[in-house]
């Protein structure tokens with residue numbers, strides 16, 4: 170089969186990519202107010218995954234796919250005592266790694282990915298965790314979301330990793346609406362003022378995880394209540410009044 174040229178591939182991607190709308194001045198003011206409140210309530214938000222260095226953060230994020238941070242932390246406290254570099258992880262070996270992470274969903278596949286990425290880190294990156302999205306995404310088990318988390322937390326880059334909480338919150342509030350994580354990510358990157366971008370990822374995840382929950386959003390203690398136009402907010406209040 171004839172291969173599609175890189176030029177044509179880029180043209181197809183460009184034409185099929187959803188155009189991100191420029192926010193209106195009113196939208197900008199609302200977003201500014203939302204993130205000002207988040208930043209006042211939590212000036213230095215932190216992620217909840219346990220890690221010791223960029224490498225262990227990368228491993229923890231790979232392990233956290235379809236698993237809770239609490240569940241991952243239970244396994245990684247012991248794992249990272251034994252192996253906090255790619256060399257030590259390879260010395261530990263896949264069978265021992267599997268045994269240490271067996272409480273985490275998909276542990277067999279994840280162990281394979283971690284051993285595979287350790288080999289690549291040593292062969293191609295001098296044992297260092299790379300900082301660019303392209304390099305991170307070249308590693309087994311590392312998709313765009315994982316790469317964005319590592320870039321943001323380990324290397325302080327202004328990225329937004331759209332997980333289930335950010336996807337729901339961004340569509341619900343709404344902030345940036347989209348059918349895919351990438352659409353939401355692009356919309357948020359265009360909408361959120363630059364000075365809030367470094368921490369936006371954490372503020373949105375924590376708000377989605379603990380306040381604007383999937384089933385029963387806790388609107389009565391929401392600090393952006395008056396800036397939310399979600400239908401779920403309205404029905405929640407009506408049910409509270411009844």
Ligand code: SF4
Nearest residue numbers: 381386388391397402
């Ligand atoms: S008001 Fe309710 S629905 Fe809106 S963001 Fe807050 S918790 Fe979520």
